[in-house]
Amino acid sequence: xSFFPLPASDKAALEEGDRFTPRFDGAxxxxxxxxxxGDGELLMVxxxxxxxxxxxxxxxxxxxxxxxxxxxxKKGETSGNLLHVEEVxxxxxxxxxWLKVAVGGHDATCHTGRRSCFxxxxxxxxxxxxxxxxxxxxxxxxxxxxxASD
Amino acid sequence: xSFFPLPASDKAALEEGDRFTPRFDGAxxxxxxxxxxGDGELLMVxxxxxxxxxxxxxxxxxxxxxxxxxxxxKKGETSGNLLHVEEVxxxxxxxxxWLKVAVGGHDATCHTGRRSCFxxxxxxxxxxxxxxxxxxxxxxxxxxxxxASD
Numbered sequence: 001x002s003f004f005p006l007p008a009s010d011k012a013a014l015e016e017g018d019r020f021t022p023r024f025d026g027a028x029x030x031x032x033x034x035x036x037x038g039d040g041e042l043l044m045v046x047x048x049x050x051x052x053x054x055x056x057x058x059x060x061x062x063x064x065x066x067x068x069x070x071x072x073x074k075k076g077e078t079s080g081n082l083l084h085v086e087e088v089x090x091x092x093x094x095x096x097x098w099l100k101v102a103v104g105g106h107d108a109t110c111h112t113g114r115r116s117c118f119x120x121x122x123x124x125x126x127x128x129x130x131x132x133x134x135x136x137x138x139x140x141x142x143x144x145x146x147x148a149s150d
Numbered sequence: 151x152s153f154f155p156l157p158a159s160d161k162a163a164l165e166e167g168d169r170f171t172p173r174f175d176g177a178x179x180x181x182x183x184x185x186x187x188g189d190g191e192l193l194m195v196x197x198x199x200x201x202x203x204x205x206x207x208x209x210x211x212x213x214x215x216x217x218x219x220x221x222x223x224k225k226g227e228t229s230g231n232l233l234h235v236e237e238v239x240x241x242x243x244x245x246x247x248w249l250k251v252a253v254g255g256h257d258a259t260c261h262t263g264r265r266s267c268f269x270x271x272x273x274x275x276x277x278x279x280x281x282x283x284x285x286x287x288x289x290x291x292x293x294x295x296x297x298a299s300d
Contacts, residue, residue: 018280018282018283019278031195089271091195092261097272110242130168
């Protein structure tokens with residue numbers, strides 16, 4: 001039996017009710033947006049299956065579903081940069097969650113060592129989409145933390 | 151031919167390069183996180199196919215792919231609450247974008263009339279996941295704007 005009730009078919013119950021009935025997509029996932037509880041900076045976007053969402057709510061430590069590895073993922077288990085969840089929110093149609101977190105360890109969420117995964121801006125230049133790095137530096141050495149082959 | 155180049159197979163190019171090569175998922179979508187460019191508030195999470203992403207970058211008005219309707223969606227076309235994009239960012243593995251926007255019209259992004267779609271917090275109570283409304287009020291009347299049947 002599922003921990004979360006099935007989503008309401010009634011739109012008013014889904015949008016205005018007090019029951020959390022997450023709407024997992026065809027792959028069994030909801031989108032999870034992670035911001036810093038202190039200054040609101042967007043840190044990362046991940047995905048959660050039912051188990052990851054339940055563990056996050058129950059333990060207060062963010063868990064995700066790694067789409068690339070196909071495994072449950074306790075974020076920060078290797079690096080020590082656990083995400084301590086201060087608040088979870090959901091949106092009107094309950095297919096996304098927002099985690100406000102305090103980041104442990106190096107205060108860095110991105111596996112590249114940076115604080116946030118969103119370190120590059122996008123713009124069209126001469127008809128092509130180009131990226132510009134914001135210069136945010138690494139707060140830890142990924143090779144030392146994950147091993148050089150990762 | 152696609153507007154965006156195919157994603158680099160080389161991880162360093164994907165993570166550190168200056169070419170925007172969005173990694174659309176199996177459904178042809180990337181996740182789009184929308185925050186207010188002024189105070190950083192998380193307003194909504196949506197999805198973009200290639201056309202929506204290209205139009206957003208070219209016009210400076212946020213476009214999405216509506217998964218529920220299966221159509222391109224110029225957000226705010228009915229309500230007047232267009233999202234004027236001040237900056238677009240992407241994340242380390244280029245499967246998500248972050249839009250910093252100025253909201254037009256009623257300064258409300260949610261179709262329920264609220265400023266943000268994330269008006270409810272989630273917590274476990276007596277073994278069940280419950281929602282608590284933050285009391286943010288409607289900034290416009292959805293029935294009047296969309297029609298009572300929507």
